Amino acid sequence: xxxxxxxxxxxxxxxxxxxPDLAVIRAVYGTFLGYQPVAEGALPADAxxxxxxxxxxxxxxxxxAPACGTPVWLRFVESPTAAGWRALTTHGWNATEIxxxxxxxxxxxxxxxxxxxxxxxxxxxxxxxxxxxxVLGPAGECLYLTQxxxxxxxxxxxxAAFVGRVFIVVAGGPDLAAMFATYAGFANTIDPPVSTRVxxxxxxxxxxxxxxxxxxxxxxxxxxxxxxxxxxxxxxxxATAAGELPPGxxxxxxxxxxxxxxxxxxxxxxxxxxxxxxxxxxxxxxxxIELVGPP
Numbered sequence: 001x002x003x004x005x006x007x008x009x010x011x012x013x014x015x016x017x018x019x020p021d022l023a024v025i026r027a028v029y030g031t032f033l034g035y036q037p038v039a040e041g042a043l044p045a046d047a048x049x050x051x052x053x054x055x056x057x058x059x060x061x062x063x064x065a066p067a068c069g070t071p072v073w074l075r076f077v078e079s080p081t082a083a084g085w086r087a088l089t090t091h092g093w094n095a096t097e098i099x100x101x102x103x104x105x106x107x108x109x110x111x112x113x114x115x116x117x118x119x120x121x122x123x124x125x126x127x128x129x130x131x132x133x134x135v136l137g138p139a140g141e142c143l144y145l146t147q148x149x150x151x152x153x154x155x156x157x158x159x160a161a162f163v164g165r166v167f168i169v170v171a172g173g174p175d176l177a178a179m180f181a182t183y184a185g186f187a188n189t190i191d192p193p194v195s196t197r198v199x200x201x202x203x204x205x206x207x208x209x210x211x212x213x214x215x216x217x218x219x220x221x222x223x224x225x226x227x228x229x230x231x232x233x234x235x236x237x238x239a240t241a242a243g244e245l246p247p248g249x250x251x252x253x254x255x256x257x258x259x260x261x262x263x264x265x266x267x268x269x270x271x272x273x274x275x276x277x278x279x280x281x282x283x284x285x286x287x288x289i290e291l292v293g294p295p
Contacts, residue, residue, distance in 0.1 A: 006187040010255030011224050012166050013292050014063070014073040014272055015096050018250050019139035020083040022062045025076050028114045028138050033098075033163045034067035035074060038273055043077060050268040051251065051280055051288065055243030063273070066098075068161035073272065081240075082247035087142035088172070088204035090238035091231060092287040093249040095134075097144035097168035099159040103131045106145060106163065114138040119200050127152045134200045141249055142200070144168070157223035167224045169252045172201070172231040173285025176214055179228045182283040183218050186261070191217035198229065205234050220254070238286060251288035253278070261291055 019025055022040075029035040045057040060078045065071070074096070087094045100106050103121045110117060119134035129149035136142055145163070148156045157167040173179050176193055183190070193216035202211045211232075218226040240246045253272065256262075262279045270278035274295035283289055 006185060007256060007258035007261040009183065009186040009188050009218070009220060009261075009291075010257060011220050011222050012072055012169060012252060013255050013270075014075050014253040014290075015093075015166055015169060015249065016075045016077065016245070016251040016253070016288075016290075017096075017139065017141055018079050018082045018245050018247050019076050019141070020078065020080055021139070022060055022076055022078045024114070024138050026062060026064075029064055029074070032110060032113050032115060034161065035064040035163070036067065037062060038065045038073065039063040044271070046268055047271045050266070050278070051245060051290075052282075053243060053245045055241070056245060061271070066161050066163060066165050068159075068164060070160055070165040071273065072165040072167075074166070075272070077245065077250075079241075079244060079247070081244055082139060084140070085247040086140040086204070087136065087248060088201055090236055091173040091285040092171060092238050092246055093169060093252060094172045094229075095142040095144055095170035095227075096166055096249060097146055097170065097227075099157050099164045099167045100145050100147055101159045101162050101164070103133055103145055103147040107133055110135065115143075118142075118203060121147075127154065130154075130156075139248070144170070155223050156225075168227055169225075170227040170229060171283065171285050171287045172229040172235070173287075174231055174233070174235070175284060176216070176228060176230040178284035180216065180218075182289070183226070186218075189219040191219065193228075193230070201229065201231070205232055207232060207234070226252075240286075245288060246286065251280070251290055253290040253292050256291040256293055259293065262293075
C-alpha cells in the first residue's frame with residue numbers, strides 16, 4: 001500500500017453467532033462438519049462492552065476451528081434471546097459461506113442431521129465448476145457450503161479439509177447503496193450489484209422463486225469476499241434485546257494491518273486466538289463489524 005492510500009480490509013478472521021444452546025452447537029458442528037473447540041469460557045465484561053453488548057458479560061462462548069486448523073473461526077455466544085431466530089428474514093449478517101471439498105458427499109452426510117438442506121447441491125449458472133448448497137443449522141443459522149472446482153478463473157479460497165474455512169460472509173438490508181458506503185473508506189475492489197435469482201432468500205420470505213435480488217461484492221485478500229444483498233420489503237430490522245448483540249449471525253471479524261482503519265474508535269484485545277487490538281462498529285444494515293490488528 002502506498003502512503004496516503006486508504007487502508008485495505010483484510011481477510012475474514014471470525015464469524016460470531018448468538019445462539020440459545022452451546023452444547024448443541026458443539027455436538028452438531030463437531031459431528032457433521034468436523035469443527036473443533038479452540039477456546040471457550042465466560043465472556044469478559046470488557047469484551048462485551050467493546051461489542052456494544054454489556055448485558056452479555058458472563059455469557060458462555062465457544063470458538064471452533066475447521067479440521068484443517070486454518071485460523072478462521074466460528075465463535076458462538078450463548079443467549080436465550082436467540083431462541084427462534086431464523087436467517088434470511090431480517091437485516092444484518094445472514095449467511096456464512098464455507099468452502100468444502102465435495103459438496104455432494106457432504107449433502108449425503110447431512111441427510112437426517114440437525115442441518116436442514118434448503119438448497120440442494122447445484123452448479124452455478126455462470127460458473128458450473130462451482131457447486132453449492134444451502135442449509136439451516138440447529139440455531140436457525142444459514143450456511144452456504146461451496147465446492148470450488150478448477151477452471152472457474154475466479155480467485156477463491158480452496159478447501160484444506162473436507163469442510164474448510166469460512167471464505168464469504170453475506171449481509172442483507174433494504175438499502176444496498178448505504179451498505180456499500182460502509183466499506184467506502186477501504187481500498188478494496190468493489191464488484192457493483194447485479195440482479196439474479198437467489199432462491200433461498202425468496203423461499204425464506206414466501207416470495208416467488210423466480211424473483212431476482214440485487215447483490216454485489218467487496219473483494220478481500222486470499223480469495224475471500226463480503227457479499228451484500230438487497231433484501232425484499234417484507235424483511236425487517238432484526239429485533240435485538242437491550243445491551244446484547246443481535247441474535248443469530250451477529251458480527252464478522254476482519255484482519256486489518258493499518259491502524260488508521262481504527263480511526264478514533266476505542267480498541268480492546270480481541271477475544272480470538274492470538275489476540276490483537278480490535279475495534280467494533282455497525283454497518284448500515286445493523287451488522288456488527290470487528291477490525292482485528294496483528295497479534
